[in-house]
Amino acid sequence: MDFGWSASQASLYDAALSFAQGKLGGPIVEHEFSHERWTLCSEFGLAGLSAPQAHGGMGLDAQTTARVLEAFGRGCPDLGLLFSASAHLFACVMPIAEHGSEELRARLLPPLASGAWIGANAITEAGAGSDAFALKTRAERVGGDYVLHGEKSYVTNGPVADVFLVYASTNPSDGYLGISAFAVDRGTPGLVIGKPFRKMGLTTAPISQVYFENCRVPAANLVGPEGKGASIFNGSMQWERACLFAIYLGAMESQLERVVDYAVARKQFRKSIGKNQSISHRIVDMKLRLDSARLMLYRACWKADRGEDASMEIAASKLAVSEAAIQAGLDAIQIHGGLGFMEESGIERALRDAVPATIFSGTSEIQRDLIARKLGLG
Numbered sequence: 001m002d003f004g005w006s007a008s009q010a011s012l013y014d015a016a017l018s019f020a021q022g023k024l025g026g027p028i029v030e031h032e033f034s035h036e037r038w039t040l041c042s043e044f045g046l047a048g049l050s051a052p053q054a055h056g057g058m059g060l061d062a063q064t065t066a067r068v069l070e071a072f073g074r075g076c077p078d079l080g081l082l083f084s085a086s087a088h089l090f091a092c093v094m095p096i097a098e099h100g101s102e103e104l105r106a107r108l109l110p111p112l113a114s115g116a117w118i119g120a121n122a123i124t125e126a127g128a129g130s131d132a133f134a135l136k137t138r139a140e141r142v143g144g145d146y147v148l149h150g151e152k153s154y155v156t157n158g159p160v161a162d163v164f165l166v167y168a169s170t171n172p173s174d175g176y177l178g179i180s181a182f183a184v185d186r187g188t189p190g191l192v193i194g195k196p197f198r199k200m201g202l203t204t205a206p207i208s209q210v211y212f213e214n215c216r217v218p219a220a221n222l223v224g225p226e227g228k229g230a231s232i233f234n235g236s237m238q239w240e241r242a243c244l245f246a247i248y249l250g251a252m253e254s255q256l257e258r259v260v261d262y263a264v265a266r267k268q269f270r271k272s273i274g275k276n277q278s279i280s281h282r283i284v285d286m287k288l289r290l291d292s293a294r295l296m297l298y299r300a301c302w303k304a305d306r307g308e309d310a311s312m313e314i315a316a317s318k319l320a321v322s323e324a325a326i327q328a329g330l331d332a333i334q335i336h337g338g339l340g341f342m343e344e345s346g347i348e349r350a351l352r353d354a355v356p357a358t359i360f361s362g363t364s365e366i367q368r369d370l371i372a373r374k375l376g377l378g
């Protein structure tokens with residue numbers, strides 16, 4: 001067993017960290033997506049970290065992709081931006097790279113992997129959340145096209161995306177095997193984008209409803225064969241649950257540094273608050289949760305990179321990271337006292353950004369169910 005990073009992984013981490021600290025460390029304008037910052041991230045290669053080199057990506061494996069995202073999470077306080085970039089990469093670019101036809105890959109991947117275009121994925125519906133494949137959106141074959149009807153909820157990047165990976169039912173009676181995936185270009189008539197939601201966290205990641213009203217999509221935009229959509233979606237969630245959560249590892253790392261500095265500097269009763277065991281032990285527990293979540297995440301990525309079934313390890317690492325991030329957000333506020341509660345301090349943002357992590361990419365309850373089934377309990 002080797003816990004070290006290779007020289008190239010280590011130098012990529014250092015480069016990503018200093019890039020993020022140098023270029024993305026400035027103040028955040030809440031509720032606004034920054035095209036300027038997206039372009040900066042894209043210049044580093046964030047939009048195509050794991051995308052194939054042949055189509056303009058960096059071709060990194062899951063472990064190295066996650067390590068770069070961890071560096072960005074540590075150096076860039078704008079987690080909404082990193083969430084947008086990760087959703088683009090894992091839930092739109094990767095499924096097209098892995099399942100798209102040669103023609104689709106050649107047309108869509110270069111602008112997506114370079115970040116010139118923004119990608120989104122649309123599966124969730126009002127009646128299909130955790131029960132993700134209970135889709136009402138229909139895609140009916142009419143001549144050389146499919147005609148899409150339906151409504152999608154909570155589409156990350158919806159308001160700014162150029163390409164949507166949309167999941168629709170092509171054959172409702174076939175259930176899981178009746179779902180297909182389509183790449184839909186933004187300008188397609190019948191594709192209507194809703195207004196961006198106001199959210200408690202990740203406010204710089206724009207999220208909206210997306211509507212399909214008699215939306216004609218060429219059959220050539222089918223991603224993978226008809227009926228393969230559910231399996232394509234599951235594959236994209238493996239990428240997302242394994243790698244995206246590394247941004248929270250980085251954020252927790254810088255949060256821990258800040259908490260330690262504060263616990264040393266802040267004096268009450270003529271001594272540093274960190275000299276009280278109730279504070280120092282709370283910080284030690286933050287460190288324990290971060291380190292164990294990190295080990296779980298990289299074990300999951302390592303197993304996935306070996307081509308082994310990593311679904312249990314990925315679900316466990318998603319759970320561990322997201323739940324650690326929420327607890328760390330609460331701990332950081334408590335240790336900073338009143339200051340931690342004030343928006344100006346920037347301390348409370350970590351909690352707001354962490355709360356949705358136990359919901360998107362499959363809720364904590366669904367991850368526990370998945371692990372329970374793997375243990376032979378369901």
Ligand SMILES: Cc1cc2nc3c(=O)[nH]c(=O)nc-3n(C[C@H](O)[C@H](O)[C@H](O)COP(=O)(O)OP(=O)(O)OC[C@H]3O[C@@H](n4cnc5c(N)ncnc54)[C@H](O)[C@@H]3O)c2cc1C
Pocket residue numbers: 087120121122123124128129130131153154155156157202207356359360361362363364365366369
């Ligand atoms: C920030 C954010 C970004 C998102 N981005 C996207 C996106 O880009 N594209 C997209 O398609 N979707 C996206 N989503 C939607 C997301 O995937 C869903 O919100 C999620 O799958 C949960 O579905 P739901 O909200 O309908 O909750 P529900 O499924 O209704 O769940 C409500 C509660 O019931 C629990 N529950 C449900 N079923 C069970 C069960 N069988 N056993 C135990 N508990 C259960 C859940 O765990 C949860 O606590 C995003 C969501 C968020 C918050």
